[in-house]
Amino acid sequence: MSKHSLLAMGMMLLPAIGANAPSWAQKYPAKPIRLISPFAPGGGTDILSRVIGPPLSAALGQPVVVDNRPGAGGALGADIAAKSEPDGYTFITVSSSYAAGSAYHKLAYDPVEGITPVILLGTTGMLLTAHPALPVRSVKDLVSHARTYPGKLSYGTVGVGSVTHLAHELLNLEAKINTVHIPFKGSGPAIVGIIGNEAHFGMLSAVPVLPHLKAGRLRALGVTTAKRLALLPEVPGIGETVPGFDVPHWYAIWGPKGIPKNIVALWNREVSKILLTEEMSRQMRGEGMEPAGGPPEQFYNVLKPTVERWRRVVKEAKIQFAG
Numbered sequence: 001m002s003k004h005s006l007l008a009m010g011m012m013l014l015p016a017i018g019a020n021a022p023s024w025a026q027k028y029p030a031k032p033i034r035l036i037s038p039f040a041p042g043g044g045t046d047i048l049s050r051v052i053g054p055p056l057s058a059a060l061g062q063p064v065v066v067d068n069r070p071g072a073g074g075a076l077g078a079d080i081a082a083k084s085e086p087d088g089y090t091f092i093t094v095s096s097s098y099a100a101g102s103a104y105h106k107l108a109y110d111p112v113e114g115i116t117p118v119i120l121l122g123t124t125g126m127l128l129t130a131h132p133a134l135p136v137r138s139v140k141d142l143v144s145h146a147r148t149y150p151g152k153l154s155y156g157t158v159g160v161g162s163v164t165h166l167a168h169e170l171l172n173l174e175a176k177i178n179t180v181h182i183p184f185k186g187s188g189p190a191i192v193g194i195i196g197n198e199a200h201f202g203m204l205s206a207v208p209v210l211p212h213l214k215a216g217r218l219r220a221l222g223v224t225t226a227k228r229l230a231l232l233p234e235v236p237g238i239g240e241t242v243p244g245f246d247v248p249h250w251y252a253i254w255g256p257k258g259i260p261k262n263i264v265a266l267w268n269r270e271v272s273k274i275l276l277t278e279e280m281s282r283q284m285r286g287e288g289m290e291p292a293g294g295p296p297e298q299f300y301n302v303l304k305p306t307v308e309r310w311r312r313v314v315k316e317a318k319i320q321f322a323g
Contacts, residue, residue, distance in 0.1 A: 038077025042188025073159030104161030156199030
């Protein structure tokens with residue numbers, strides 16, 4: 001997702017949405033709100049947090065301040081959010097890496113029942129991309145190359161225990177290949193790493209990857225979802241070569257367990273308004289993402305089975321749990 005275009009679009013949305021803020025909501029908030037982004041600047045969660053922030057600030061009448069807390073594949077920022085006071089002044093934007101990290105790390109809280117789901121923001125697929133110098137042009141080529149040179153190819157991820165990490169481990173399992181993990185602190189650094197040939201390839205969010213595909217700095221090999229992306233219909237699903245492979249990528253907002261229901265309802269409603277604006281919907285689809293929205297329960301119903309799935313992958317891949 002183009003950072004500058006999205007930020008500009010967020011500012012355009014600000015006046016219209018702010019004018020519709022409900023009068024009863026003036027009791028809350030009474031001070032700035034922290035929206036944690038658990039990855040480094042430049043990645044999908046950071047971009048979405050910053051584009052939603054301005055119109056949400058206008059709607060709520062207080063600044064929504066994005067706080068980048070990268071580390072441990074997003075687990076560090078999630079831990080901070082989960083342990084914060086449930087007073088409606090700390091929320092977090094997460095990607096599906098949250099579910100993967102919850103399966104990988106031994107957490108001090110329940111990743112599903114120990115939080116307050118707020119809203120599912122959007123869904124997309126991750127793109128399997130490679131450095132143009134790597135002599136592969138398809139998933140089939142990559143699998144063949146990896147089998148020819150076991151343990152020689154490296155994949156870049158947004159961090160240990162992230163969905164990008166476990167998705168590659170799933171590919172290693174299902175394609176019967178051996179590739180080496182190189183973790184970065186977010187998709188922005190991971191993209192830079194692959195472009196700089198620090199890692200050979202990687203499955204990363206379509207949101208920040210697309211501009212680099214268009215510029216020829218990366219080559220798309222496949223998409224992680226069974227359904228091809230409407231924006232890149234020529235890029236096949238990885239599952240078309242590796243049967244059964246299907247890893248959707250999503251973004252959502254949650255807060256610490258125990259946030260008052262009226263505050264959750266307010267956030268859900270105001271963020272939904274932002275997602276449903278024609279400009280935001282068009283922009284998100286133009287960047288390869290389908291806007292979601294819906295009640296908090298919709299996010300819960302996505303999160304719970306996803307965590308369970310990644311726990312199975314961690315067990316089958318014999319990945320040692322992290323502390």
